[in-house]
Amino acid sequence: MDFSTEPPHSDKLFIQAPQPFNAEPPAASLVEFAYTPEELVYCRNHGPVREFVEDSYSIAIKSAVEKDILMSVPQLKSSFPKARVVAALQCAGNRRNEMGAIKPVHGVGWNSGVIANCSWGGVRLRDVLNHVGVQVDNQSHVCFASFATLCQDDKYYGASIPLAKALRMEDDVLLAYEMNDEPLSAEHGGPLRVVVPGYLGARWVKWLDTIIISPEESPNYYQQRDYKVLPPEIETKDQARPVWAKFASMTALPLNSVIGSIFKVSPSRLHVKGYATPGDCGNIAAIDISTDSGVTWHPTRITYQEGRWSWTLWEIEIQVSEPSGELHSRAKDEAGNVQPREGIWNMRGVAFNAWGTMKW
Numbered sequence: 001m002d003f004s005t006e007p008p009h010s011d012k013l014f015i016q017a018p019q020p021f022n023a024e025p026p027a028a029s030l031v032e033f034a035y036t037p038e039e040l041v042y043c044r045n046h047g048p049v050r051e052f053v054e055d056s057y058s059i060a061i062k063s064a065v066e067k068d069i070l071m072s073v074p075q076l077k078s079s080f081p082k083a084r085v086v087a088a089l090q091c092a093g094n095r096r097n098e099m100g101a102i103k104p105v106h107g108v109g110w111n112s113g114v115i116a117n118c119s120w121g122g123v124r125l126r127d128v129l130n131h132v133g134v135q136v137d138n139q140s141h142v143c144f145a146s147f148a149t150l151c152q153d154d155k156y157y158g159a160s161i162p163l164a165k166a167l168r169m170e171d172d173v174l175l176a177y178e179m180n181d182e183p184l185s186a187e188h189g190g191p192l193r194v195v196v197p198g199y200l201g202a203r204w205v206k207w208l209d210t211i212i213i214s215p216e217e218s219p220n221y222y223q224q225r226d227y228k229v230l231p232p233e234i235e236t237k238d239q240a241r242p243v244w245a246k247f248a249s250m251t252a253l254p255l256n257s258v259i260g261s262i263f264k265v266s267p268s269r270l271h272v273k274g275y276a277t278p279g280d281c282g283n284i285a286a287i288d289i290s291t292d293s294g295v296t297w298h299p300t301r302i303t304y305q306e307g308r309w310s311w312t313l314w315e316i317e318i319q320v321s322e323p324s325g326e327l328h329s330r331a332k333d334e335a336g337n338v339q340p341r342e343g344i345w346n347m348r349g350v351a352f353n354a355w356g357t358m359k360w
């Protein structure tokens with residue numbers, strides 16, 4: 001793979017793996033902004049980043065309904081109304097290092113910064129699919145592919161979502177060409193990427209060039225193998241291989257909260273900030289903090305939440321009696337689910353959602 005033509009990367013990120021480029025900001029910086037500024041948006045790549053010229057960039061749409069359709073990005077922009085959605089993009093490997101502390105896991109060592117809350121602008125995937133005559137059914141899948149760049153484990157990068165989800169207006173699935181009201185940069189998948197609010201980042205295919213309506217999920221490695229929560233007894237890829245197909249590919253990430261920063265206002269007062277993300281059972285309703293390992297909990301103040309898909313920012317000023325200690329955070333959603341105390345180990349270190357924790 002050739003990395004020599006990559007555009008410059010943000011220098012505000014910690015590089016966790018240089019080639020492919022994988023980098024994250026400190027969570028303490030993230031929680032300072034409701035919308036994550038571009039220079040703090042993590043980069044998760046399975047191959048080199050490439051730049052394309054928007055005017056000559058096209059996507060192919062292959063469905064059984066009509067013969068293949070090719071549409072350029074300028075055509076997409078002029079044919080369909082612009083939609084804007086605020087949604088948190090989060091890698092399934094967020095907090096992997098905490099899971100890896102239980103027992104080693106396979107994957108890039110991420111802390112808690114592989115998340116970005118952005119405003120995404122683009123066209124609704126449902127408008128494009130309706131235009132080409134695709135009808136709703138509950139069996140089909142929309143497969144996304146990027147043949148435009150190379151990647152590590154397959155010939156192309158691919159993912160899929162259920163067709164019914166793609167067509168539901170309220171699910172807000174976009175083909176995005178803007179991030180935070182700026183043209184989508186090459187680093188984040190420009191000219192065109194998929195935005196699937198509420199689903200793990202792996203389905204948000206960057207440098208999208210092909211959409212296929214299929215009776216099956218995408219056959220791509222990243223849909224079929226990677227990004228599955230395997231049971232804890234499967235510890236190696238050799239053990240996983242014969243059973244991989246039995247386990248569901250990931251969709252929504254679980255209810256989560258993270259402590260981003262602790263500032264000592266005085267020797268006995270802490271100002272604590274963090275973020276939380278919902279699972280698929282309704283939005284975040286509350287985040288509580290404990291100074292005594294979960295015996296007592298204190299409600300925090302929610303400072304930001306927008307629509308159904310954003311992250312939730314929270315903060316609290318809290319009295320402490322010890323000179324040092326450990327804080328925990330715990331989120332609750334509208335359905336009454338509570339973030340669990342422990343995260344369940346899995347080989348790929350995905351979907352870690354134990355109570356947030358930070359020492360002070």
Ligand SMILES: Nc1nc2c(c(=O)[nH]1)N[C@H]1C(S)=C(S)[C@@H](COP(=O)(O)O)O[C@H]1N2
Nearest residue numbers: 042043044045046091146157188201202206
């Ligand atoms: N073509 C392509 N799309 C991709 C990836 C990739 O490696 N190649 N990585 C996926 C993963 S695992 C995540 S978490 C997000 C990361 O998006 P970002 O780099 O803009 O933060 O993009 C997804 N889309």
Ligand SMILES: [Mo]
Nearest residue numbers: 091092201202
């Ligand atoms: Mo990811």
